[in-house]
Amino acid sequence: MKGLQHILLLTLCWAAGMLTSCQKKQTDTDSVKDEIIYHVFQRSFFDSNGDQHGDLPGIQQKLDYLQDLGVTSILMTPLYESVYYHNYYSSAFEKIDSTYGTKEEYLSLVKEMHKRGMKLYMDMETQYVTEDHPWYTDSYGNPSSPYSDYILYDDKEQRKPSTIVFDLYDLRGYDGQRRKITTVNLLNKNVIQYNKDLFAYWLDPNQDGNFDDGVDGFRLDHMMDDLDNKGRLTNLFKDFWVPLIDTLKSINPKIHIMAEQADWGSYGIDYLTKAKVDWVFAFRIQQAIRTMDKDKIMAYADTTFRDTPEGNNQIIFIENHDIPRFSTAVKQDKGKEKVGAALNLLMAGVPSIYYGQEIGMLGDSFFGKYGGITDANEIPYREAFEWTKDKDSPGMAYWYRDSGPWWETSTVKSNDGISVEEQASDPNSLLNTYKALIKLRKQEPLLIQGGYQSIPNDSKSVVSFYRTKGPKKAMVLINLSADAVNLEIPIAEGVPKIVYGQNTGEWKNKQQAISIAGYSTQVWSIN
Numbered sequence: 001m002k003g004l005q006h007i008l009l010l011t012l013c014w015a016a017g018m019l020t021s022c023q024k025k026q027t028d029t030d031s032v033k034d035e036i037i038y039h040v041f042q043r044s045f046f047d048s049n050g051d052q053h054g055d056l057p058g059i060q061q062k063l064d065y066l067q068d069l070g071v072t073s074i075l076m077t078p079l080y081e082s083v084y085y086h087n088y089y090s091s092a093f094e095k096i097d098s099t100y101g102t103k104e105e106y107l108s109l110v111k112e113m114h115k116r117g118m119k120l121y122m123d124m125e126t127q128y129v130t131e132d133h134p135w136y137t138d139s140y141g142n143p144s145s146p147y148s149d150y151i152l153y154d155d156k157e158q159r160k161p162s163t164i165v166f167d168l169y170d171l172r173g174y175d176g177q178r179r180k181i182t183t184v185n186l187l188n189k190n191v192i193q194y195n196k197d198l199f200a201y202w203l204d205p206n207q208d209g210n211f212d213d214g215v216d217g218f219r220l221d222h223m224m225d226d227l228d229n230k231g232r233l234t235n236l237f238k239d240f241w242v243p244l245i246d247t248l249k250s251i252n253p254k255i256h257i258m259a260e261q262a263d264w265g266s267y268g269i270d271y272l273t274k275a276k277v278d279w280v281f282a283f284r285i286q287q288a289i290r291t292m293d294k295d296k297i298m299a300y301a302d303t304t305f306r307d308t309p310e311g312n313n314q315i316i317f318i319e320n321h322d323i324p325r326f327s328t329a330v331k332q333d334k335g336k337e338k339v340g341a342a343l344n345l346l347m348a349g350v351p352s353i354y355y356g357q358e359i360g361m362l363g364d365s366f367f368g369k370y371g372g373i374t375d376a377n378e379i380p381y382r383e384a385f386e387w388t389k390d391k392d393s394p395g396m397a398y399w400y401r402d403s404g405p406w407w408e409t410s411t412v413k414s415n416d417g418i419s420v421e422e423q424a425s426d427p428n429s430l431l432n433t434y435k436a437l438i439k440l441r442k443q444e445p446l447l448i449q450g451g452y453q454s455i456p457n458d459s460k461s462v463v464s465f466y467r468t469k470g471p472k473k474a475m476v477l478i479n480l481s482a483d484a485v486n487l488e489i490p491i492a493e494g495v496p497k498i499v500y501g502q503n504t505g506e507w508k509n510k511q512q513a514i515s516i517a518g519y520s521t522q523v524w525s526i527n
Helices: 002-015 019-030 056-061 062-070 103-115 135-139 189-203 236-251 269-274 283-291 294-307 334-346 430-444
Strands: 037-038 073-076 090-094 119-126 127-128 170-172 178-183 217-223 257-261 279-281 313-315 352-353 451-454 462-469 472-479 486-490 496-500 513-516 521-526
Touching: 002 037, 056 062, 056 103, 062 430, 090 189, 090 283, 103 119, 127 135, 127 451, 178 283, 189 236, 217 236, 236 269, 269 279, 283 313, 294 451, 294 462, 313 334, 313 451, 334 352, 334 472, 430 496, 462 486, 472 486, 472 513
Parallel strands: 037 073, 037 352, 073 119, 119 217, 217 257, 257 279, 279 313, 313 352
Antiparallel strands: 127 178, 170 178, 451 462, 462 472, 472 521, 486 513, 496 521
């Protein structure tokens, strides 16, 4: 049917003498599919049933909002059962946390997303378990347990489970519960098979070969080749991750695997070349953007995109669930918030927006302030999404209500301008800036599929780069300062035409005079 519609369209175009322009429209817009990830902390997103916990039906109810924003994919934090609110450190990998909903509600969400042309990515961290997990409970103090080699122990009696990252052997939750946590032996052949089966299940839950009910890929949390640098679980790329990823790709070759490098100072290139991961996170670019230093941003972008192998990609982000909010980092400077949005969405790679980032939600870290290491320290940047100007409206996911100082110092306020309701009708709001930039990507396919090439300039504050594909170029200029900047950009071939932003400078032969206002963005098409 689609092919017949295409033939009829071409026939109408030919009759109207417009065949060339119709073909161009088909090629430039219909065939270029964007991918913009919305990274959601689902417990805080939308509460559909009044129990204060964000849930799966809540996400489904808000798909219209996400599509209106322009995102194409959702990345959820773990769904599996855990005593911890963030669901890392599991007690049962096969079970969905009941506060999020049922398996039927999960499948309803996935199928509805797929009907809308959206993708779903699942966050997984199977290298650690709590004392509540069957492998731990059965093997602790029991060397004859069939699960003895599933867990790393430091003694023959199996009463000293090996510590995890940061040398922790337990962790206190925000609600006062404390659980022991230990490391899974990822090199045990049964553990390897268990992971293949577990991940494969989420790709095709009903095993019918139709992936309308399955995830479109995974985020691998805290991925390492030598887990926690202990020297006990080494060569994991080759012996654990590659076999797992090969198995998953054999089931559904279209999935994408994204890895969080455990070392945030890493460009992640070895994950792409040695572990068969598709995407890694551009941490160095994220860190540079927060400095608002033009030279750092351009230098880290040059290295990141230069070294990323063809066919792989970097995930470009300015926020995630593990770091203070961007609007807090830039002290709610409206200009810097919009600059962050432009850098997030216009550079190469796959953009990721952390829920609430698009409305400028706030949140700093409590690390070191309240009782050392606890899972409460990151609650301030995992707070309830602000849908309305009234902070007590139905749907607010206050799972952390009255639980400690993070609640008493909450940044979620009424009538402070930080909500979807307050920003939706304001054309100059941060929310509408995100919408405009995402719409621009769809109008200018080079901003989706084009490569990255930096453009040297004499300004101390203007980030400048090309997005290129073959002979086509788009030029992006982003002013990191409050002051207007004048500069001239040599254009070796083609004539520049501004498609986003404003410019009063004139085009001279092979040189464009630029006048760019403070904290503003310009995008040029060069034909």
